[in-house]
Amino acid sequence: MIGGILPKKDPPMPSPSLPNEYAVELTPPDISAYREGNTGIPYIWRFEGSQPGPHAMISAIVHGNEPAGAIALDWLMQRDFRPARGTLTLAFMNIAAYEAFDPADPNATRWVDEDFNRVWARDVLEGDRDSVELRRAREVQPAVAAADRLLDIHTMQHLAPPVMIAGTRPKGVALAREIGVPRIVISDAGHAAGVRMRDHGAFDDASSDASACLIECGQHWEASAGTLAKDATARFLVALGMAGDDLVAEAGGEKPEPQVFFDVTEAVTIEQGFTFAQPFTGGEIIENAGTLLGHDGDRAVVTPYDECMLVMPSKRLWPGQTAVRLARRTT
Ligand SMILES: [Zn+2]
Known part of the structure; x- marks a missing residue:
């Protein structure tokens, strides 16, 4: 770089490592076969249905130590799932953190430099700061922005009931109702530390009908989180007219309970x-x-x-x- 200014790289966060008290029951699938993608963006796959319909994205491993989403996407990829209508994008997000996953220190790989799910404000994405996560976010942003329905699959630090995070808008809650799992649905405005992917652009714009839900499927490594990730994925696709009910049966989830709704105050x-x-x-x-x-x-x-x-x-x-x-x- 001649006379250039190096991008700012303030190490925004300490290492995410923590002592771990939970068993690592899930095995993160090998996703290296999905590296090439078919969209020009590594690890981003897009499939077209034969009929018009919504453009849905299902995203996994926004956090590198949360294998449940990768299990759900790997399941769809292995069975060559194709949407009955519309467009479906399957997105593996924080590859660098996921590849570094070590079951002996499973919290250490939540991110490499910073939390991928706090960098989605436009001024941050378009600013001059640099990190492993920002580079990947800038790379995948066009694919995220192209979707008008998003299911972003996560898991939690603690053993606790799964929750759907529906954002600030009624349209997020409506999508959570259509998916129908998990039982607890939470409306919220995110975190002071930065904007989440599920709140990026049109997803948090009241004048757009684009809607997003973030599911927390349970503790990061409990076996049931992988099953719920598949179940919610199947129900999301059925709700959008992209899959038949047989996909829900195949996912093997539990019978849904009536949902209850909370607002983060x-x-x-x-x-x-x-x-x-x-x-x-x-x-x-x-x-x-x-x-x-x-x-x-x-x-x-x-x-x-x-x-x-x-x-x-x-x-x-x-x-x-x-x-x-x-x-x-x-x-
Ligand atoms: Zn997460």
Whole structure:
């Protein structure tokens, strides 16, 4: 580079590694056969149905240590699934982090340089910062923006009930209803640390009908997370008229329960350093307002209302990150 300015590379986050108390039951599938893609973007595959219809994307491994989504996409690829209508894009996202996965230190490969799911604001994508994750996000962004229905498959740090994250718009909740699993659906506005892929562009634009859902299928490595990833994938494709009910039967999921709906009312964003008052894992409904959740430095953080649900308490308790989010049941 002649007289050029090197892109800024502020190491935005510490290593994601954490002590691990959970068994690694799932084996991340070898996805190297999918490297070439058929879209000009590595690991991004697109298939056309014979009839017109929506453009759906199913995305996996936004976080490198979450193999459930890769299991679902590998299942569709292995059985040569083709949509009955519309366009289907299958996207393996954070390849570098996924390839580094080590079951002996399974939290260390959530990302390489930074969280791939916090870089989706336009000014960040179009800015001059550089990281492994930003390079990949810039590479896949056209494919993400081309989709008008997104199912983004994730899993969680703790053993806790699966949840669907529907974003801020009613259209996200409507998509969650159409998919029909899991039982708990949460409307939310994301994290102070940065915009998620599911909130990128048209997905969070009230004037567009593009909609997205992010499913958290359970603990990262529990066997049932792989089954739910396949089940939700099948139900998403059936809801969009791209697959028949036989795909749901083949996925082997459990019978769906009636859904319940919550709104995230606030995120506890860490200012100094956070410690939880109890070993919360998520999904707990705390009966009484004023119950101590933890301390941020010296500041006590308490439940603001009765029947307050804890959404995905984190173990990565650094300033600027979300410690936990608080949600209230709506219907
Ligand atoms: Zn994730």
